[in-house]
Amino acid sequence: MATPVLFIHGLWLHASSWEPWLHLFRDAGYDPQAPGWPGDGETVEATRADPEPIAGHGIDDVTEHFAAIIDKLPSPPILIGHSFGGMIAQKLLGQDRALAAIAIDAAQIKGVLPVPLSSLKATLPVFKNPANRNRTVSLTAEQFRFAFASAVSAEESEDLFEHWAIPAPGRPLFEAAAANFSPHSPAQVATGNENRGPLLLIAGGKDNTVPETVTRATLKQYRHSSAVTDILEFADRSHSLTIDSGWREVAEACLAWLRRQSL
Template structure:
């Protein structure tokens, strides 16, 4: 059996959006899985039908969920997460639950200060109503285009929206927004861990939801650790980079980096 790789999706995407990645990594000899978040249905359609099951799950709920899955594995896996999945991957890596992690356009962790206007606009569908902290919120096609698919065509944006999007819990966004004012925020990551496995941060130059400046500020949070922490930027990509027609370039970059880390 090959090295285990767990893929962790972020808000508004279903776990099955990782299917092309699973095939690519399986071909390279990895043992792969892309688990659902708590409350997600087994399919996109089931998730859309039951948003109440998705609602009110916070960051700690998701971390505990994936920690339980990791504990059932014969050895710590490699984690690859996108958006909030990237934050979850960093938290688990900081807890020494993973061999390595790749965080792609990861949601901001505690200590990251810049909140660009585009990020505020991208998350406005959640923050416009405080009650959304306890609800699941869906994006419209127009909102998805701005938040995820601004770097691809309107036609591709519509196809991605129809194929992969599901309602998302509002709670993680509220928790991340309040992180720097909370002494015990669930968005806090053990960035000072000296003995953790290597971490690759991937940023997208055209990302509206997690702009490159946020990822660069995240990198600075790791300055007190001597563990491997690297950054790679794709200047012309947006937040949809893991699901759009250019996904293969990102997947191959991850594979190349893992080989470079003897993983």
């Protein structure tokens, strides 16, 4: 039986943006799928047309949504998440719901202290209005270029925006921002779990939204666990590294790491 692989997208991208990865992983012998977040429409266009069902969903909602999907799988999956999807993957791995996880440019978990200026600028469209906590927020093409596609051409950034960008709930960003001040933050991950499966953290060296310093600070949160925790940096890549023209290099690095873990 093929091992299930569950892809988890982050804010402002539709689940269908994983389509090339699904083909690659299926060809490699896995059984992949990429469900949307709660409230996502079936397509990019449908989600843009009616974003209201997305509003108000927070980190715990999304974690429980994917936990329910995992419960219906024939065996524990490998999780691959991008941005907030990377945080969700780490939470589920820490709950022993997965064989392994790969967190790509993952949103900061509780305990991570660096807040780079570029991260603040990338998320300003959400934080500029406290009411956005319970709303959906869309990025402009210019905001998308800074937050996601700063390492590719302006033409490619525009194309990625047109193809994949959707409105996103503001709540997860507010929850993550308050994580270190909340004793029961939904951004808490069981980083000390000794029995969990292996974890790979991937950083983009030119990522404005989740700079490499955030990913390295995340790695330090796992220092009290002897479980496998690896890090890989793509020095010249930005937050769009899962969807831009260099996606295959990242995907094949993920496959190579899984093979090294005998997965």
